[in-house]
Amino acid sequence: MLLPLLAAVSLIQQPSERFDAETRIRDAIAVVRPVAYRSRQVDWDALAEDMRHRAEGARDDIDMLPAWAALAAGLGDGHSFVQPTPDAIAAWRERYGDRPLMPDAPPRPRPGSPFMKRAEIEAHTLAVGPDHDAELITVPSVSGFGEKAIAYASRLFGAVANAGPRSCGYVLDLRGNTGGNVWPMLIGLSGLLGDGPQGRSEDADGRIEDYATLKEGSAVVLAEQGRGLTMMSIDEWRPIPSLAASPVALLLDDATASSGEGVAIAFAGRALTRSFGARTYGVASSNEGYPLADGANVVVTTAMMVDRNGRTYPDGIEPDQVIDGEGEDAVDAARAWLALQPACK
Known part of the structure; x- marks a missing residue:
């Protein structure tokens, strides 16, 4: 009987270390506060x-996830979010089922666009007049930097470069493009944009930076961190000087978001360019991930996207011509505008 008694006394005399949620909260704020755009x-x-309230009674890192969600939501930019590890998500679900991290938070407005499920680049010919056509190209979202993203950029460039001899302009359909990685999109459309700096952003201190430049089918980093690094290249690229003078119509809707908005901003201020449709979602901002000590990644809005004229779009991009209807109405309006351009007459 002596050994069990001694073991019990030992447990009483050496209680387990209490989980320190307060220190974790302070450390997380110290990481995020200096970089958040709306700090x-x-x-x-x-x-x-609020974070302390959500972490009250926390036993471990899993119970801290609501506090991290509150941190991201509390930044007020509508684009920051918490990204737990897969193991943490599994553990949360095992412990709490389908309970949201912030059950009292109002849901983010969902776009009403019928185009969000589009995943493939598609090119169709539109008759603009008796002698001319336009290329209608669907530009869906894409993520990552691997082979899939390179293949996407190559297909998009080919859709632009291989237009028929009657082609006089382009309709780029960004409706339903919820974002991802902007660089495969910009490389694929580089013939129309031309080589030069892209990915311009403005931080909370008003500093404006071009993140990278397009150069002969590649995206090369200009930012101080990683300067000179080639992020992505496509082998099929070739110079087609005439593309830079082609008229371009952009189709936008309420699901054009994030990097999808970044493409629209890259064309903003370009000559012979006009946009049609509905106001975009309104997250035209740059995000960066900041890992916390427990492995959770807080993705923070650190800057706003800036067009070539120095304009930001915190509330979304209002198209040059608002179209109340959906589907073909915006396409028809773009076709009518193209028909008036000198190249299409």
């Missing part, structure tokens, strides 16, 4: 208190 507008004391 100056955040009531950090109130946000920290």
Whole structure:
């Protein structure tokens, strides 16, 4: 009987270490506060208190996930979010089922676009007049930097470059493009954009930076971190100088978001360019991931996208011509505009 008694006494005398949620909250704020784009507008004391409330009684890192979700939501930019590890998500579901991390948070508005499920680049010919056609190209979202993204950029460039001899302009359909990685999209459309700096953004201090430049089918980093690194290249690229003078119509809707908006911004201010449709979703901002000590990744909006004229779009991009209907109405409006362009007459 002596050994069990001694073991019991030992447990009483050496209690397990208490989980320190407060230190984790302070450390997370220290990571995010200096880089968040809207940091100056955040009531950090109130946000920290909300995080403490959501972490009350936390036993481990899994129970901290609501606090991290509150941190991202509290930044007020509508684009920041928490990205737990797959193991953490599985553990949360095992413990709490389908309960949301922030059950009291109002759901983000969902786009009403019928085009969000489009996944493939498609090219169709539109008759513009008796002697001319336009190329209608669907530009869907794409993610990552691997072979899939390179293949996407190659297909998109081919859709632009291989237009028929009657082609006088382009309709780029960005409806339903919810974002991902903007660089395969920009490389694929580089014939129309021309080589030069892209990915311009403005941070909270007003500093404007071009993240990378398009150069002969490649995206090369200009930013201080990674300067000179080639992010992505396509072998099929070839110079087609006439493309830079082609008229371009952009189709936008409420699901054109994030990097999809980034493509529209890349064309903003370009000569012979006009947009049609509905206001975009309104997350035309640059995000960066900041891992916390427990492995959760807080993806933070650090800057706003900037067009070639220095304009930002915090509330979305209002098209040059608003179209109330869906589907063919925007296409018809773009076709009518193209028919008036000198190249298509």
